[in-house]
Every structure is written in C-alpha cells, then in structure tokens.
Amino acid sequence: METKLTKSPRIAAQILLNGGVVAFPTETVYGLGANAFDETHVQKIFLAKGRPPDNPLIAHVASFHELELLVRKIPPVAERLIEAFFPGPLTLVLPRSKYVPDIVTAGLDTIGVRMPSLKLAQAFLKECGVPIAAPSANLSGKPSATSWKAAWDDFNGKIEAILKGDDSELGLESTVVDCSVKRPTVLRSGAISLEELRRIAPETRLEISRRASIPKSPGMKYRHYAPEAEVKIIDDFSNLDYGGAYIGLREPPQAFAHQRICKGLGDYARALYAFFRECDARGLKTIHCQSVPECGIGLALMDRLRKAAKK
Ligand code: TXA
Numbered sequence: 001m002e003t004k005l006t007k008s009p010r011i012a013a014q015i016l017l018n019g020g021v022v023a024f025p026t027e028t029v030y031g032l033g034a035n036a037f038d039e040t041h042v043q044k045i046f047l048a049k050g051r052p053p054d055n056p057l058i059a060h061v062a063s064f065h066e067l068e069l070l071v072r073k074i075p076p077v078a079e080r081l082i083e084a085f086f087p088g089p090l091t092l093v094l095p096r097s098k099y100v101p102d103i104v105t106a107g108l109d110t111i112g113v114r115m116p117s118l119k120l121a122q123a124f125l126k127e128c129g130v131p132i133a134a135p136s137a138n139l140s141g142k143p144s145a146t147s148w149k150a151a152w153d154d155f156n157g158k159i160e161a162i163l164k165g166d167d168s169e170l171g172l173e174s175t176v177v178d179c180s181v182k183r184p185t186v187l188r189s190g191a192i193s194l195e196e197l198r199r200i201a202p203e204t205r206l207e208i209s210r211r212a213s214i215p216k217s218p219g220m221k222y223r224h225y226a227p228e229a230e231v232k233i234i235d236d237f238s239n240l241d242y243g244g245a246y247i248g249l250r251e252p253p254q255a256f257a258h259q260r261i262c263k264g265l266g267d268y269a270r271a272l273y274a275f276f277r278e279c280d281a282r283g284l285k286t287i288h289c290q291s292v293p294e295c296g297i298g299l300a301l302m303d304r305l306r307k308a309a310k311k
C-alpha cells in the first residue's frame with residue numbers, strides 16, 4: 001500500500017471517510033485515526049499497530065455535539081473539567097452511549113473522549129464530521145510519534161495517509177481522568193497536571209491500584225513508550241558510566257557522545273520520544289535520563305521514564 005503524505009485536512013479526511021487509516025497531528029502526540037462508529041474501520045488500527053484488542057481507544061471530537069453522541073451522561077464534575085480544559089490535552093473516561101461499537105472501548109462500559117486544541121487537528125476532525133477513534137501513532141510498545149516523520153517510520157506502507165503537521169507541541173500523551181467513578185481518578189498523568197485538575201475538582205485522586213491484576217486503564221499493563229535501548233534513570237552524577245546517550249536538564253560533568261540538555265521540564269517532555277527514536281536509529285545501547293521532581297508535567301515525565309526503564 002502507498003502511504004500518502006498530505007498537508008490538507010480535507011484530503012486526509014476524504015481518505016479516512018473512504019475507509020483509510022490516517023495518522024494526524026495533535027498538541028500531545030500524533031494519533032492513528034479511523035471512524036469511531038465503524039467497527040471494521042477501527043479494526044484496521046489494531047492491525048496496523050499490533051495493538052492488543054483489550055486496550056481501548058480514545059475518541060476524538062471537534063464539537064460538544066459529537067461528544068454527546070458518544071456518552072450516556074456527563075456527571076457535574078466532568079462538566080467542570082470540560083469547561084476548564086476542553087479543547088486540550090485531557091481525556092475523560094465517561095459512561096459510553098449505545099452508538100459506540102465494542103471494539104473502540106474493548107468491551108468496557110466507558111469511553112475515553114478528548115477534544116484536541118491543535119488547529120490542524122480540529123480542521124481535520126471537522127472535515128471528518130464523525131468522532132475519530134485514535135491511539136498514539138506508534139507501533140505497539142514503541143515511543144509515541146511526536147512528528148509526522150516518526151509516524152512515517154512506523155507506518156509507511158501500512159496505512160493510507162499521514163496528515164503532515166508540525167512536531168507535537170507537548171510531546172507526551174494526554175492526561176486520562178476517569179469520571180465514571182465517584183471521585184475523578186487520574187489513570188494516566190499528562191500535560192494537564194494533578195495540581196491543575198485539583199484546582200477545578202479538589203477531590204481528584206491518582207489511581208493507586210496500579211499493581212492490581214485488572215488495571216482500571218487496560219493500556220497501563222503493557223510495556224510502553226520504550227526504545228530498543230536500555231533506559232537508565234539517574235539522579236546521581238558522581239558515578240556515571242559514559243556509554244550511550246544522555247538527556248536531562250543538567251549538564252553532566254563530562255559530555256556524552258550523544259546528549260541533549262533540555263531548557264526546562266516542558267522542553268524535556270517535548271524532546272523525550274524523538275530522542276528515544278534517534279538513539280535507536282543510531283544503534284545506541286543505553287540512554288541515561290535525568291530524573292525530575294514529580295510536580296506539574298514532571299509527574300507525567302517520570303511516569304513515562306519509569307515505564308521505559310522497565311524491561
Ligand atoms: O494524547 C493522547 O491521548 C493521544 C492522542 C493521539 O490523542 N492518544 C493516546 O492514545 O495516547 P493511546 O491509545 O496510546 O492511549 C490511550 C490510553 C490507554 O492507556 C488506554 O488504556 C486508556 O487511554 N483508555 C482509553 N479508553 C479507556 C477507558 N474507557 N477506560 C480506561 N482507560 C481508557
């Protein structure tokens with residue numbers, strides 16, 4: 001199959017509406033989209049990614065009308081979060097409507113919904129005119145794609161098109177908050193921080209049952225975000241071995257052959273996945289990543305580093 005590269009949201013939407021799988025940019029990472037109401041279409045996403053069928057997809061919408069088609073009810077706390085953070089890098093898990101095929105939610109009674117803020121994503125979703133089911137645009141288990149080129153590397157010849165946009169502004173996936181339960185529960189940390197969520201919904205908690213046999217967010221049980229190289233999280237710079245690569249905020253005492261000194265937490269988050277992919281392309285065996293304080297986006301960054309470091 002030939003994978004078409006286009007900058008036109010209209011052309012990308014036409015390809016999607018004809019049954020093609022289309023990678024598209026958002027402010028967090030690139031997504032791999034299909035019509036959320038079409039079961040056979042969504043099936044193609046799972047095949048292209050090699051994604052386990054018990055891992056549900058997020059439905060992306062351009063309007064509140066589309067959102068209402070997907071969910072059965074919106075609890076008051078979810079309304080407040082929507083008011084505060086939509087459109088943006090927040091996914092809410094809500095009771096799903098009867099129109100949503102099982103394949104999207106992996107049979108769960110809830111659905112994750114998100115309204116991206118990136119203008120090109122909004123234009124694409126509007127042209128599609130239906131909610132778009134989309135996981136991150138990476139082969140299952142690999143770091144998410146934060147550029148059209150990364151999506152191309154993973155899916156050239158496997159999907160119908162890529163909507164070319166800029167590199168992702170945030171670089172880490174959206175914050176996922178379960179609002180189908182009594183207290184809003186963060187299933188995956190992201191760019192909308194716990195502090196920001198609590199300003200709107202003070203009762204918000206972090207999921208604690210991470211080690212339970214049935215994780216609340218099915219995706220969290222799989223190895224994720226990981227490069228081929230071994231990831232080492234470091235906070236002590238005194239006894240470093242200088243093999244491989246380094247990414248972090250602090251300049252190490254000696255330079256690594258390949259390193260990226262980031263200008264702040266936001267820059268670190270934005271650069272991480274591309275750095276992972278670049279290190280793999282260079283055949284490096286080890287990536288040293290500086291640990292960061294777990295506040296603001298630092299919580300999401302440490303979550304991704306820990307997952308990448310777990311083999
Ligand atoms: O930023 C993002 O969220 C990107 C862009 C493309 O929107 N998408 C993304 O999708 O990261 P994905 O499929 O890679 O991750 C979705 C996460 C998974 O951990 C999945 O298990 C969880 O959200 N999830 C989706 N629907 C859920 C549901 N109904 N209940 C619990 N967790 C859900």
Ligand code: MG
Binds near residue numbers: 135136144
């Ligand atoms: Mg993903």
